[in-house]
Amino acid sequence: MQYLVGRRALGPLGLSLMSACASQRTADRGIGGTGISGGLAAGGIGGTGIGGLGLIGTVTAFGSIWVNGVRLALPEGLRVTREGALAKAADIKLGHVVVARAGGFGDSAIEALALDMRLAVAGRVERREADTIWVLGQRCIIAQAMADEGLRHAQPGQVVAVSGLRRADGAIIASRLDPWAPEAGWLLRGKLEPGGTIAGVPVGLAPGLDLPDDAQGKELLAKGSMTSGGLLAETLRVEPANPFGGNVGRVLVETYLDGAGRAPTALGAPTTAMGEANARVVYAARVT
Incomplete structure (x- = not known):
């Protein structure tokens, strides 16, 4: 380029x-x-x-x-x-x-x-402070333009899908919140950091699932079932730097x-x- x-x-x-x-x-x-x-x-x-x-x-x-x-x-x-x-x-x-x-x-x-x-993240709302919610440990700041509608889905215990962009400080600026079916499981998109955390959150790997050798520092997409025992990734992939390939x-x-x-x-x-x-x-x- x-x-x-x-x-x-x-x-x-x-x-x-x-x-x-x-x-x-x-x-x-x-x-x-x-x-x-x-x-x-x-x-x-x-x-x-x-x-x-x-x-x-x-x-x-x-x-x-x-x-x-x-x-x-x-x-x-x-x-x-x-x-x-x-x-x-x-x-x-x-x-x-x-x-x-x-x-x-x-x-x-x-x-x-x-x-x-x-999506940036999908899972259960852990807590809320004013216009900010935490989902899977991710700080999600609800954009002012959709605050009234978004806050309806932002109560602790509710399961939501968060659309938005992540800032360099790790906060997600949520441009939309939608209800999310618990049976759809959780989803987390973020960088793999030293110590094996994804976007600062410890994520376990299901039996037979391994981290790609070149995953460190790259953006991953992890998904798993909702359980009370923490996050256990059942699928994991490195997000391509160019999602369009040679088509654009x-x-x-x-x-x-x-x-x-x-x-x-x-x-x-x-x-x-x-x-x-x-x-x-x-x-x-x-x-x-």
């Missing part, structure tokens, strides 16, 4: 828009009103139809759906999943975090080709910057500072 970062004005929902592409020119108009164009649009997104766009971000509006400032049409027959399990387009709600592969054809709308709803030529990724203004381990992110510490941004990168 090639990157050149340029700071943009605030975009939808106050997100800073960052461009990471081969061209040094920053345009004022572009993909879906994001202000990202030039090299990013010319490879097929709203251009020739060659290539594809990968989106990782929060659903912010409907009328189709809007993700990272892009209006994304949901065609008939679209394969929609939730953490890999089959779902329907009607299940997509405001505040869900999605991983979507999209294509653009001529001047027509950008269409989703595949879409997966991604460009990506728009929503993330939080760390204390040094960098996007930690995010897909295509430059290693240099991109903006203010702890800012929530959408950056664009070309896959080469």
Whole structure:
């Protein structure tokens, strides 16, 4: 990948828009009103139809759906999943975090080709303080925009699915809370840390389940049944750094910057500072 970062004005929902592409020119108009164009649009997104766009971000509006400032049409027959399990387009709600592969054809709308709803954590609410809940030891701060609705599902003892993005300090900024069936078990997405913890939480491994050799420091997805004896992972996988493989030529990724203004381990992110510490941004990168 090639990157050149340029700071943009605030975009939808106050997100800073960052461009990471081969061209040094920053345009004022572009993909879906994001202000990202030039090299990013010319490879097929709203251009020739060659290539594809990968989106990782929060659903912010409907009328189709809007993700990272892009209006994304949901065609008939679209394969929609939730953490890999089959779902329907009607299940997509405001505040869900999605991983979507999209294509653009001529001047027509950008269409989703595949879409997966991604959770940060799912499990029982352990405690609540004001607008913050703890689920599987994860501090989840409920975003102000959905506080009234989200808090209905945020009472201790309730089982919830948390959609949101994790900050560099480990807190999850919850953009949506949904009820979660206890029989669906728990789910935790986070980095494997020294001592074998995932996102700071001790997780045991079911018999026959081993950690991959290269898992240290990488993001894992762990799932297990709800029991009273702590977390015992029954399935475990390393999350791919690029969930789109070679199927896209460009990506728009929503993330939080760390204390040094960098996007930690995010897909295509430059290693240099991109903006203010702890800012929530959408950056664009070309896959080469």
